Amino acid sequence: MGGNSATGRIGVYPGTFDPITLGHADIIRRGSKLVDQLIIGVTTNMSKNPMFTADERIAMVRREVAALGIHNVEVVGFNALLMKFAEKQNASVILRGLRAVADFEYEYQMAGMNQQLNSSIETAFLMADVCLQPIASKLVKEIALFGGDISRFVSPVVRQDVIQRVTEMGRLGDD
């Protein structure tokens, strides 16, 4: 039936992760303690015009998870309705991170719609760490595009990947 053979409580943490930040990593670390297995669902939908391809984002997330030394986490790409993906993974909970008030309205609406689609899968929110809560992938990319220092927001390897991509895009140093 499902695409996942693990037993116990399975959680799905979905996102774009373009790129994965220290805020995401914190949610992964904390979320992995709440479930027996955490599936990180990396959306492969290109409509958000990401800086990194789906394969690149999946590889980056896998590398970060390995660096965190967490063993009950799996990284899977998906291009489907979130609820369908969660059902396929036999998940009973969807995990999301919540930053200040900005995320609330969208997340509240999405959780409500998902509940209508499948009421047996709960959406659970982890409050962003106070120090990491301003971090957003979108801002990380903007800062990097203008040559700013992103080392407080992403891991050193992700920082290198972002700088390299920005260089490839030929934007470094433009003003």
Ligand code: ADP
């Ligand atoms: P999406 O495209 O679904 O917004 P993101 O990769 O931006 O994907 O985010 C995935 C999840 O991680 C969302 O629940 C988002 O609220 C959460 N998140 C993003 N940045 C942070 C952060 N700094 N702290 C905690 N949670 C975060």
